[in-house]
Amino acid sequence: MSTDLLQLDVDTLFEQHSVSEIDAVQKKIQTVVENKREELRTMVGERYRDLLKAADTIAAMQASAGTLIEQVHCIQGNCRSLNEQQLLGFKTTPTETEVLLHKRAVSKQLTNYYSTMVQIKLLSSLPELIWTHLDQEEFYAATELFIFSRHISTGLQLDAKNTLMQRLPVAQKQWEILRPFHITIKQAVLGVLEREQLSADMAVDCLLSLLLLEKCDLGQVLQTFLHLRSTAYFNCLQSQSSEGEKDKPRRVKERILASLHILNGTIELLDTCLLADGLLFKRLAECVAPTAAPSINRMDSSDRELAHLLPDIIAGYKPQFEAPKLLPAQLCDALQQWMSKIDSLADKHLQPIFGLVSSMQTIQDIKLAAGSTAKRDYAQLEQQLALPQAQLDFYKLKYMPLINARIREIIRSSWVEAMQQAYDEVVTLAENSSPPAPLQIWREQSDDLPLSLAAALSDQPKRLANRTKGYDAPTITLCAQFDAQLAAIVQELDVLLQEQTARSEDKLALINFLRETAEQQMTSYLTQLKALRLTERQALLQALRNTLALVELCPHLKLCFCQSSSWRQWVGNQTAAGAEHWQRLCALIEEELMQFWQLVVDDILATHSCADKLPQTITHDVVLRDFALWQTQTLEQRDEEHDQSVQSTIRIPCQPRLSLQTYLHQLIEVLNIAVPQTLPSKVLQAFNQKLLGQLLTHYEHLSAAESTKSSQNIALQLYFDLKFLERVFGVNREERSLYEQFHVLQRSLRDCIDPFDFELFAEHITTHVSRATARLHGELGVLTPPQDNTPAANASSLSHEADPNMLCLSSSGSTSLWFPLLPIVMPQAASTTTFPVERKPPATEADKAATTPTRKPGARRSDASSKSKSSAASFFGMSQEWFR
Structure with a gap:
C-alpha cells in the first residue's frame, strides 16, 4: 500500500x-x-x-x-x-527700532502661521463642498472650487521650503485628495451633455465648466458639445428602456419623438447659447466682470470669516477666461459636420425603428406630437449660418420621408396579408369543392328575405341574390373577411387624411398609392390563380365564383379605386381616373375569368360532344326513330285544262330531330349540375359559339352524305334543323362568320330539294320554325339568348346585375329575361304524324277532314283577362309584357 x-x-x-x-x-x-x-x-x-x-x-x-x-x-x-x-552683567537695553522689527517679525511669522492653517482648513473643506455642488448639478460652481483648491495647493507647494510647511505635510496630502476631481467633474459634465432633456441654463453651465476646466477655446467646446449631442441621439435610438425608469420598456413612438426632440433641441441650444449675444457670452461677461464675487465667497460662512487671514492672492482669486471667439463660418462648419453625422446615424438606426411601427394610429400620434411642438422659423438662422434653405428642419427632411414610406409599407403589407389570406382560402375552397345540389340554390330558406326594411336597406349581403349567383356560405365568409381587412386599411388611411396639417399633395399621393397597391395586388392574385392551372370543372367554377364575389361583395375594394365622398376634396379632378382604373381592373378580372369559363365550356362540350351524341349517318332506322313529327298540309289548286280543283298534300317537319332535342336537353342537364344558376351572357355566347360550331360541322358531314343527297325529306329535315338552330340561338348578321356558315350549309341542303317543292315548303317551314322556336324556347332557356334577340355583346359583364325585384330573379337585367313564360298556343286540329313520303294524288274526303285549318295571327282576348292582367301589372309595377 x-x-x-x-x-x-x-x-x-x-x-x-x-x-x-x-x-x-x-x-x-x-x-x-x-x-x-x-x-x-x-x-x-x-x-x-x-x-x-x-x-x-x-x-x-x-x-x-x-x-x-x-x-x-x-x-x-x-x-x-x-x-x-x-550673562547678567553683559545685557544691554534694546532700542525701539529693534523692538519694532522684532514685533513685526513675530507678527509676520504668526500671520504666516495662521494663513497656512486657514489654507489647509480650506483644502480640507473643499472636497465635501465640491461633492455637494456636483450632487446639485452645479458644475460651474464645482469647477470654480476645484480651480480654487488647485490655486491654494500651488501656493502652498511653492512655499514647500518653509519650516512650517515642512512640519505640515497635510497640505500635500489634501491636494492628492482634490486632484481626481478634475476627471470626476469632466465626466459628470459630459454625462449631462449626453442627456435627452437638456435645458439652456444647464448647457451653459456645462460649457462654462469645460472652458474653465480644460482651458480650451470655444471652437473645441463646440465640437465636444455637438459630438455629445450626436451620442445622445444615438443612445436614444438604441435605448430600449426609459431614461428615468431603466426597467420600463420604451415604446417606439417615444423613441422617435425623443430623437426628434434631441435634434430640434440642439439647434435651439445653439441659437440660444452660442450665437451673438447668446446666453453663454452673457454668463462669461458676468464671470469676468470686475464686480464678480471672488471664489472664496462659495465657501461656507465659517470659512469666509477667516478670509482676512488669507493673503490677497487667495482671498481675491477669481477664475480667468480667455476672450472667447466663435466665427459664424466656424459654427457653420461644425454644424454641417454634425448634420452629416446625424444623417448617417438616421440612415442606419432611425429607419429600422420606423419599421417597428405597426398601425396608422401610432403614425398619427407621432405626427400630431411632432406638430404640436412649437415650430420656429429657421430661415433667419440658416441665413446667418449661410446654410441651404430648409436644412435645419429635421422633421421635414428626415422624419416625414420615413413616415410616408412607413405608411406605404403598412398599406402594402396589409394588402399583401389580406390578399394572401384570400388567395389561400380561395385555393382551399377550390381544392375541396364538390358538385352542389342543383335544387339547393333555388330552395327557399327562412333567412333568405330580410325581416325588416332596415335590414333590407343595410349593407348586409342579400342571401337570396347571392345564392342565385352561386355564392355559398364559405364564399360569403371569405368576402366578409377580406372586406373587413380592406375596411381596416381604408379606416386607418382615413385617419391620416383627416389630419389638417398634412399637405394636399401628400394626401393625394397616399390615395394614389392605395389605388396602385390594390391594382398591383389584384393583378398578382390573378397571376397566382392562373399559375395553379386548375383543370377540374368544380375547382374552376369555385375559383371564378370566389373571384367574382371579391369584386361584387367587397365594397371597400371599390373604395380603393373610386374614393369615398370624404376623400374627393383632395382627389379633385382625378375622380374619373379612379373610376377608369376600377373599370380597367374589372375588365381585367373579367378577361382572366373568361379563360376559366372557356375551360369549363370546353370541358362540358368535350364530355358531351355532338359527335358522340348525334347519329353520324342517317339510315332508315334513324329516320323512323329521329324524325319525330311532320305535319300534313292540304293544298288546293285549279286545273285549267279540266276546269276543276285539284287537292294535293305535302308533309313538312314541325320540330327538330329528337336526337338534336335530346342532345340539347342533355347539355342543359350538365349545365344545371355544373352551374346550377344562369350563366353570364358573355359565357353563354362563347358556349353557344362553340356548340354551334360543332353542330355545323356535324350537319356539314350529314349534308355531304349520299343518303341526304338522295332523299329530299332528309334534306328538308336537316334544313329545318338549321333554320331552327339559327332562330333559337339568335344568329344574326352581326355574327358574320357563323351567319355565313349557316346560310352556306342551308343552300347546300336546299340544292338537294326540288325547287318547285321548296317554293311550296318555304312559307310553311318558316311558320313551323317560328312555332317550334316559341314552343321550345322556354325549355332551352339556359342555352338560348333572350327572345328580343339582343346581342349578347351588350351584356358583356361576367357578373350579374343587382335586381332588387325578386320577381325578376331569373333575369340578367331589367329588360332581358332568362326564363320567359311559355308562349300561349291556341288549340288546333290534331296533326298527323307519319313517315314523310313523296307527293300523292289528290286527297280524298278523309284527307280533307284531317286538314289543319289556317289560323289568323293575333288571338282575341277577353276584356276581363285584359283588366286582370292590367291590375296585376300595376300592382307589381311591371309592364304587361311580363304576363305574355
Whole structure:
C-alpha cells in the first residue's frame, strides 16, 4: 500500500483492499491529523508568546523614551537659567527700532502661521463642498472650487521650503485628495451633455465648466458639445428602456419623438447659447466682470470669516477666461459636420425603428406630437449660418420621408396579408369543392328575405341574390373577411387624411398609392390563380365564383379605386381616373375569368360532344326513330285544262330531330349540375359559339352524305334543323362568320330539294320554325339568348346585375329575361304524324277532314283577362309584357 496518504484514490482503495486494510488506513490518517493539529497549536502558541513579549518591550521603550524626554527638558531649563545668570552683567537695553522689527517679525511669522492653517482648513473643506455642488448639478460652481483648491495647493507647494510647511505635510496630502476631481467633474459634465432633456441654463453651465476646466477655446467646446449631442441621439435610438425608469420598456413612438426632440433641441441650444449675444457670452461677461464675487465667497460662512487671514492672492482669486471667439463660418462648419453625422446615424438606426411601427394610429400620434411642438422659423438662422434653405428642419427632411414610406409599407403589407389570406382560402375552397345540389340554390330558406326594411336597406349581403349567383356560405365568409381587412386599411388611411396639417399633395399621393397597391395586388392574385392551372370543372367554377364575389361583395375594394365622398376634396379632378382604373381592373378580372369559363365550356362540350351524341349517318332506322313529327298540309289548286280543283298534300317537319332535342336537353342537364344558376351572357355566347360550331360541322358531314343527297325529306329535315338552330340561338348578321356558315350549309341542303317543292315548303317551314322556336324556347332557356334577340355583346359583364325585384330573379337585367313564360298556343286540329313520303294524288274526303285549318295571327282576348292582367301589372309595377 502506498505511504503517501494524499495520493490515495478512494474508489481504488475500496476495490483493491480488504476492510481490515481500509481500517488501518483510516487509523493512520487520523493519527496524522492529530499530529498536525498538535503542531498547529504549538506554532500558534509560540507566535502569540512572541507578540506579547514584543508588546511588553514596546511599552517599556515608550516609558523609557518619556523619561528621557522629560530629563532633556530639565537639562534645557537648567542650561537656559545658567546662561542668564552668567550673562547678567553683559545685557544691554534694546532700542525701539529693534523692538519694532522684532514685533513685526513675530507678527509676520504668526500671520504666516495662521494663513497656512486657514489654507489647509480650506483644502480640507473643499472636497465635501465640491461633492455637494456636483450632487446639485452645479458644475460651474464645482469647477470654480476645484480651480480654487488647485490655486491654494500651488501656493502652498511653492512655499514647500518653509519650516512650517515642512512640519505640515497635510497640505500635500489634501491636494492628492482634490486632484481626481478634475476627471470626476469632466465626466459628470459630459454625462449631462449626453442627456435627452437638456435645458439652456444647464448647457451653459456645462460649457462654462469645460472652458474653465480644460482651458480650451470655444471652437473645441463646440465640437465636444455637438459630438455629445450626436451620442445622445444615438443612445436614444438604441435605448430600449426609459431614461428615468431603466426597467420600463420604451415604446417606439417615444423613441422617435425623443430623437426628434434631441435634434430640434440642439439647434435651439445653439441659437440660444452660442450665437451673438447668446446666453453663454452673457454668463462669461458676468464671470469676468470686475464686480464678480471672488471664489472664496462659495465657501461656507465659517470659512469666509477667516478670509482676512488669507493673503490677497487667495482671498481675491477669481477664475480667468480667455476672450472667447466663435466665427459664424466656424459654427457653420461644425454644424454641417454634425448634420452629416446625424444623417448617417438616421440612415442606419432611425429607419429600422420606423419599421417597428405597426398601425396608422401610432403614425398619427407621432405626427400630431411632432406638430404640436412649437415650430420656429429657421430661415433667419440658416441665413446667418449661410446654410441651404430648409436644412435645419429635421422633421421635414428626415422624419416625414420615413413616415410616408412607413405608411406605404403598412398599406402594402396589409394588402399583401389580406390578399394572401384570400388567395389561400380561395385555393382551399377550390381544392375541396364538390358538385352542389342543383335544387339547393333555388330552395327557399327562412333567412333568405330580410325581416325588416332596415335590414333590407343595410349593407348586409342579400342571401337570396347571392345564392342565385352561386355564392355559398364559405364564399360569403371569405368576402366578409377580406372586406373587413380592406375596411381596416381604408379606416386607418382615413385617419391620416383627416389630419389638417398634412399637405394636399401628400394626401393625394397616399390615395394614389392605395389605388396602385390594390391594382398591383389584384393583378398578382390573378397571376397566382392562373399559375395553379386548375383543370377540374368544380375547382374552376369555385375559383371564378370566389373571384367574382371579391369584386361584387367587397365594397371597400371599390373604395380603393373610386374614393369615398370624404376623400374627393383632395382627389379633385382625378375622380374619373379612379373610376377608369376600377373599370380597367374589372375588365381585367373579367378577361382572366373568361379563360376559366372557356375551360369549363370546353370541358362540358368535350364530355358531351355532338359527335358522340348525334347519329353520324342517317339510315332508315334513324329516320323512323329521329324524325319525330311532320305535319300534313292540304293544298288546293285549279286545273285549267279540266276546269276543276285539284287537292294535293305535302308533309313538312314541325320540330327538330329528337336526337338534336335530346342532345340539347342533355347539355342543359350538365349545365344545371355544373352551374346550377344562369350563366353570364358573355359565357353563354362563347358556349353557344362553340356548340354551334360543332353542330355545323356535324350537319356539314350529314349534308355531304349520299343518303341526304338522295332523299329530299332528309334534306328538308336537316334544313329545318338549321333554320331552327339559327332562330333559337339568335344568329344574326352581326355574327358574320357563323351567319355565313349557316346560310352556306342551308343552300347546300336546299340544292338537294326540288325547287318547285321548296317554293311550296318555304312559307310553311318558316311558320313551323317560328312555332317550334316559341314552343321550345322556354325549355332551352339556359342555352338560348333572350327572345328580343339582343346581342349578347351588350351584356358583356361576367357578373350579374343587382335586381332588387325578386320577381325578376331569373333575369340578367331589367329588360332581358332568362326564363320567359311559355308562349300561349291556341288549340288546333290534331296533326298527323307519319313517315314523310313523296307527293300523292289528290286527297280524298278523309284527307280533307284531317286538314289543319289556317289560323289568323293575333288571338282575341277577353276584356276581363285584359283588366286582370292590367291590375296585376300595376300592382307589381311591371309592364304587361311580363304576363305574355
